Amino acid sequence: MNILPFAAILVSIVTIAKLRRYTTVLLPLAVTTIGVGLWQIACDYWLSETNPSPMETLLAIFEIHENGRLWSDAAASLFRVTWGFFLAAAVGIPLGLWVGWTTRGFEALNPIIQALRPISPIAWIPFAILWFGIGDGAGIFLIFYASFFPITVGTMAAVRNISMVHQRSAMNFGLHGIELFRRVVFPAALPQIITSLRIALGVAWLVIVAAEMVGMDSGLGYLINDARNMGRRYDLVAATMVIIGAIGVVLDLLIRRLENFDEVRWGYVKR
Amino acid sequence: MSNSTKSKVIFDRVSKSFDKRGEELCVLEDINLEVQEGEFICLLGPSGCGKSTMLNIAGGFERPDTGSVTIDGVEIVEPSDKRVFVFQEYGIFPWASVWDNVCLGLRKVPRAERDRVAQETIDLVGLTGFEKAYPMELSGGMKQRVEVARALAVKPDVIFMDEPFGALDSLTRLTMRSELIRIWKQEKPTILFVTHDVDESIQLADRIVVLSSRPGRIAAIIDVDLAHPRDLASEQYSKIKGELYELLGVKDWG
Numbered sequence: 227m228n229i230l231p232f233a234a235i236l237v238s239i240v241t242i243a244k245l246r247r248y249t250t251v252l253l254p255l256a257v258t259t260i261g262v263g264l265w266q267i268a269c270d271y272w273l274s275e276t277n278p279s280p281m282e283t284l285l286a287i288f289e290i291h292e293n294g295r296l297w298s299d300a301a302a303s304l305f306r307v308t309w310g311f312f313l314a315a316a317v318g319i320p321l322g323l324w325v326g327w328t329t330r331g332f333e334a335l336n337p338i339i340q341a342l343r344p345i346s347p348i349a350w351i352p353f354a355i356l357w358f359g360i361g362d363g364a365g366i367f368l369i370f371y372a373s374f375f376p377i378t379v380g381t382m383a384a385v386r387n388i389s390m391v392h393q394r395s396a397m398n399f400g401l402h403g404i405e406l407f408r409r410v411v412f413p414a415a416l417p418q419i420i421t422s423l424r425i426a427l428g429v430a431w432l433v434i435v436a437a438e439m440v441g442m443d444s445g446l447g448y449l450i451n452d453a454r455n456m457g458r459r460y461d462l463v464a465a466t467m468v469i470i471g472a473i474g475v476v477l478d479l480l481i482r483r484l485e486n487f488d489e490v491r492w493g494y495v496k497r
Numbered sequence: 498m499s500n501s502t503k504s505k506v507i508f509d510r511v512s513k514s515f516d517k518r519g520e521e522l523c524v525l526e527d528i529n530l531e532v533q534e535g536e537f538i539c540l541l542g543p544s545g546c547g548k549s550t551m552l553n554i555a556g557g558f559e560r561p562d563t564g565s566v567t568i569d570g571v572e573i574v575e576p577s578d579k580r581v582f583v584f585q586e587y588g589i590f591p592w593a594s595v596w597d598n599v600c601l602g603l604r605k606v607p608r609a610e611r612d613r614v615a616q617e618t619i620d621l622v623g624l625t626g627f628e629k630a631y632p633m634e635l636s637g638g639m640k641q642r643v644e645v646a647r648a649l650a651v652k653p654d655v656i657f658m659d660e661p662f663g664a665l666d667s668l669t670r671l672t673m674r675s676e677l678i679r680i681w682k683q684e685k686p687t688i689l690f691v692t693h694d695v696d697e698s699i700q701l702a703d704r705i706v707v708l709s710s711r712p713g714r715i716a717a718i719i720d721v722d723l724a725h726p727r728d729l730a731s732e733q734y735s736k737i738k739g740e741l742y743e744l745l746g747v748k749d750w751g
Contacts, residue, residue: 391584391588394558394582395588395589395590398556398576398578398581398582399581399601399602399651409590409593413590413592413593414592488594490592491631492591492592492631492632493591
């Protein structure tokens with residue numbers, strides 16, 4: 227009975243949870259254990275041999291860790307996401323600030339932004355490969371494209387949301403030009419900008435896997451495709467999926483730290 | 498301030514209408530008012546009587562349809578830090594510390610001078626020790642003090658206050674009123690203070706300008722010839738209060 231260890235873990239978690247009050251950690255842990263337990267049951271009774279069990283998946287993680295694929299492919303994915311994301315932020319934030327603040331800029335650029343936004347970054351893969359070839363260039367372009375719209379649109383909306391009172395305060399104290407942006411427009415929009423960065427990074431991490439599955443020869447997405455094609459190693463597929471999820475969580479935790487600065491905390495308080 | 502002869506702010510036949518869903522809505526009609534230098538004026542009236550519009554025009558945020566507002570003889574066409582608004586909702590910047598908020602209008606002042614003025618102003622409004630605090634860490638009353646300090650720091654000729662204490666609880670409001678009077682006596686700026694609170698206007702103003710609504714017209718100007726701190730139980734106080742309620746059309750006010 228493979229399910230026994232999971233039941234034992236669950237019982238001990240529930241016991242500890244009752245003794246102490248670490249429910250914020252232990253409750254999700256208990257739910258996870260139940261989920262993995264169900265996975266195990268499914269493997270034992272219904273699914274074919276090809277489906278990896280939790281233990282096989284864990285072993286596969288050790289395998290790609292030991293042969294180095296995990297690290298080289300994770301590094302390749304992260305490299306593309308980092309560059310694409312930072313380039314998108316470097317262009318998208320200033321553009322969003324400007325377009326959001328000036329009525330002319332908004333009128334001129336908003337329609338085209340809204341028209342390009344619904345085109346999935348995945349649809350751009352053929353052109354990305356045509357322009358940049360198979361490799362990092364195409365990946366960076368796709369991530370740039372994928373994160374550019376959430377960042378620009380989010381920044382634009384943030385600026386257009388700046389309260390009338392703050393705008394009038396700025397006018398009243400004679401703020402103009404760069405100083406107006408530095409002291410009012412940017413800081414007022416910053417909490418929402420950070421939220422849009424979070425969304426963009428999430429999207430970027432989704433897109434890079436898809437992009438690497440279709441049009442690249444390295445990265446975690448490629449690793450999934452490779453594992454399936456070279457001998458139907460579904461345990462490696464599942465292992466890579468777990469890693470993708472874990473890195474996604476870490477990326478979100480890292481970017482959420484931006485929300486803790488004094489300058490932006492006001493933006494996340496419920497009113 | 499009837500003994501003073503210098504008119505600081507002059508409303509000259511000011512009218513203003515808004516277009517509300519295709520309908521012309523006259524908010525202010527033929528407003529004439531002369532405010533003396535250093536005078537504390539309350540604009541009192543029901544909601545929607547145009548008292549905030551009067552301030553916005555005097556502050557340069559809106560333009561009148563006809564007539565003009567002049568300060569020291571110069572027509573107001575745009576906002577300036579010579580005349581500062583204290584807003585109804587919190588106009589201070591939540592992303593900046595108390596210190597940085599107060600320094601907003603002192604950007605062009607040399608460092609040493611700026612530090613001195615900012616500290617003096619913060620001390621004046623009673624926020625000593627909270628220089629590094631952020632607005633979200635402060636109570637409503639303290640935020641409003643920051644806002645007053647930010648306005649005072651630039652040594653403005655005129656301060657416009659648009660129901661500045663409206664969001665505060667009634668006890669804090671009382672404290673803030675006496676604080677405002679203390680600061681006003683010390684600095685002597687000209688103040689135009691909008692309120693719909695009859696007691697507030699009698700406690701603060703040298704003169705109360707009562708506005709009628711739709712269209713907003715000056716119904717009466719009431720002198721409050723009482724020394725500060727004002728005795729809220731005095732006969733004169735009740736008399737003025739009765740007069741104001743009558744002008745505002747409120748019966749059975751107690």
